[in-house]
């Protein structure tokens with residue numbers, strides 16, 4: 001460390017990485033790319049998939065936020081205590097991909113009617129995560145086993161974004177509200193969530209790059 005991350009000036013999907021690293025007292029060096037330099041410069045062509053984020057801890061550079069997050073999960077031991085728990089953590093993260101996709105559509109492609117439909121359907125999208133918490137010590141623990149995972153930070157990021165986009169939208173999800181409150185209260189993570197880097201970072205870009 002400091003862990004080198006290259007991305008744009010928005011929360012997703014690097015905010016989960018920031019939360020994970022901050023909670024572990026780790027630092028990161030972030031190269032923030034502007035839309036102009038991205039569209040006119042050589043960087044895009046040099047990226048494996050023509051996209052960001054990337055993580056340049058070693059050669060070759062690591063791309064795809066899920067691969068980066070899973071690498072951090074393995075690095076810090078946030079991937080369950082055994083292979084079965086690791087598979088369950090993957091199941092949680094993969095389940096979140098669907099919610100992220102719906103949420104992206106909400107941000108980038110729908111009108112007011114679409115937004116209303118999204119929040120109508122949201123309880124159904126979030127129910128699996130409530131079920132997981134109930135199944136694991138009635139919500140008094142994490143999703144999987146007795147330890148935080150990289151998926152925990154990702155759901156926290158997702159739920160915090162929802163609270164920015166629609167304050168109160170979690171009020172009918174007490175377990176998830178408690179989950180957000182307990183994770184957000186972890187001292188190092190609490191300090192990061194109160195920091196200008198987090199507070200001043202937009203939930204989503206004004207328009208997709």
Ligand SMILES: N[C@@H](CCC(=O)N[C@@H](CS(=O)(=O)O)C(=O)NCC(=O)O)C(=O)O
Pocket residue numbers: 008010012013044050051052053063064065066208209
């Ligand atoms: N699945 C990829 C998605 C990467 C991606 O879509 N990156 C966008 C930025 S963002 O949508 O994630 O904010 C990008 O590089 N866009 C620029 C481009 O595609 O030229 C990941 O998670 O890393």
